[in-house]
Amino acid sequence: MKVRLVLDYSINEGVLQPYFDGLRAGKAIASRCDHCKHVAFPARSSCAICHADTVSFQPLSGCATVVHRSDGPAASHALVRFEGADTQTTVALSNPQSTEPFGSLCKPPANQTPNKTANQINDETAHRPGLWLCLGTSPSTKESNDV
């Protein structure tokens, strides 16, 4: 038998919405534990270190240093450390042809959603909060590099 299932989810982001709003705008918003001051990016709703249940949101510069990167034919990913964060972060690389060991957060590129209509691409790009890094850029230059 053949079955085709199409599901359109609308997922509430809860207390992490400021972090996701930041990503959609290409900005890095970390969580900072109100108790032990641990800074997590991606943001957390509670502290992984002291388990405090209240965090505040804190903008980061968006600059990150590559710790390890993995390349494949379709995509490249990296484990990076964002400036000001106490955690590392797994990201997708928007310009994997670059070998620079640093970069800055950027908006998800629209061409990462193949086989979709223009409206679907625009809708997903506007709403799907991915962690993308543009290598070789600092926040002052990245606006011109954002896709």
Next chain:
Amino acid sequence: MTGNVTIAGGAMTPFNRRKDGSSFRDWARLALNGALLDAGIAASDIDSLIVASESDFFTLQLNPAALLADECGLTGVAAMRVEGGGASGHLAVHAGIAQIESSLAQRVAVLGVEASASHLSGARMGDLYSLSFDAWTDGMTGVDSTALYALSALSFMARTGATSEDFARIAVRNRAHARSNAFAHLPLDISAGDVAASPLIASPYRRLDCSPLSDGAACIILARATDLPKADRPRARFRGIGCATDTVRLGERQDAGRFAGKALAAARAHAMAGITPGDINLAEVYDSYSGAQLQAIEALGLVDDVIRAERENVFAATGAVPVNLSGGLLGQGAPVGATGVAQIWAAAQQLEGRYPGKRADRQPTCALVDTHGGIATLNAVSILEASS
């Protein structure tokens, strides 16, 4: 733990990509009926069914435990489904042990089944698997399973000096073990050069470093020996079990290459068993990727120096601690819900001296089985021994 829970019997279907038109319901019935036959008991002797299946998106069947109880002629039994990503099958066995130890049930059928290969395309399965980590961060970014394991492996390589050649040796050896396993998905005769020449997926991993998506089912029956007919063979029994989680996000771990949650699960299992890792002389380890086998052995503490031991063939059939003689996930295959059940079934048969595939050169007396979900995020470990 009392050590009273034995494996009364078991069975599995071949693990592969089904091209014969058979359904996951067929595989489940085959595995369950085979396990009953092996145990020498009837369906009416079963009072609890525990089904392991990772995702309703794979089968397109919600509430599979009720369906499979009905399909397998077990209507009336207690039933539940257990899910913990890649560890689902192993966790279902732990749930069965708990039922028997607490006298909630006498004879439990643990049935793992998954249609990971034939129902959906590999790309769509990859999309679904990428939700196995933090779906809101890695999932939304499209950081898939292979990329996460690759980043973890790179961290492990940087710390330990492990090389792609070490990984390739495992990819070759596990497939060679699978050549003795009639149920294996990838019984391949390959060389390290073949691994290095296979298509790049996510550096350092190439196609032959990755375990396959498989269809299949496996079932074991758990019971106290006193609740079973007398057997003319030894039955393997559980001596200790442990389960532990790690942070979901790789970047939050102190060392992205160390499987700390697995180490915790193993420590709990060893403590319950009252033994040390040095007592283990056979292991079935969760080798979703070639390098992950070394990361797992390190976390399980089976040897002091995992890289040196790997290079000295300690984990071969001739070595002190043979690992993945079934072929592991790399060779035997990985129908997710069935994977952990089949790992335990392979170790049990080795302890009972009746494994039909590759056997250890020295008869093992104490075996460890290791399974995980995520990237060693939800870890299940069991220690088994032979009983007379």
